[in-house]
Amino acid sequence: xxxxxxxxxxxxxxxxxxxxxxxxxxxxxxxxxxxxxxxxxxxxxxxxxxxxxxxxxxxxxxxxxxxxxxxxxxxxxxxxxxxxxxxxxxxxxxxxxxxxxxxxxxxxxxxxxxxxxxxxx
Numbered sequence: 439x440x441x442x443x444x445x446x447x448x449x450x451x452x453x454x455x456x457x458x459x460x461x462x463x464x465x466x467x468x469x470x471x472x473x474x475x476x477x478x479x480x481x482x483x484x485x486x487x488x489x490x491x492x493x494x495x496x497x498x499x500x501x502x503x504x505x506x507x508x509x510x511x512x513x514x515x516x517x518x519x520x521x522x523x524x525x526x527x528x529x530x531x532x533x534x535x536x537x538x539x540x541x542x543x544x545x546x547x548x549x550x551x552x553x554x555x556x557x558x559x
Contacts, residue, residue, distance in 0.1 A: 451524060462499075464531040467509075467538055469499045471530065476514050493518045499530035501538045509538030 454460050458473040476494035495517045501509040511533030515526035 451520070452527065462527075462531055465535050467501045467535050469501055469531050469534050471527070472498045472500075474498075480512075481514050491516070495523075497523075497526045497530045499534040501534050503538070508541045509534045509536070511537060 460471045476496040480496045498512045511530045513526035513529045515522040
């Protein structure tokens with residue numbers, strides 16, 4: 439993976455490590471971000487086929503709780519467009535945290551079902 443060095447006009451307002459990673463604190467959760475060159479498979483769900491270009495990158499955010507990936511989200515952005523990068527980052531942070539919350543609710547409901555089943559025996 440080779441990411442271009444962003445220039446001032448495309449500066450998204452955040453920096454990545456050399457391996458394309460960064461961590462963000464969003465609504466109390468740490469979201470680990472990984473950015474890599476987007477493939478045609480990655481862009482297919484975001485763009486019409488003719489709209490993707492060689493500057494598209496895939497941002498993937500993951501929230502890990504107690505060693506388990508509890509929430510994940512992805513978005514495609516154009517690395518030369520600071521607004522596109524900021525919008526994708528905002529979407530990934532929001533959606534990864536929302537996924538954690540949905541996971542927590544599903545787990546809570548399942549634990550309650552198991553508790554009820556065991557207390558009836």
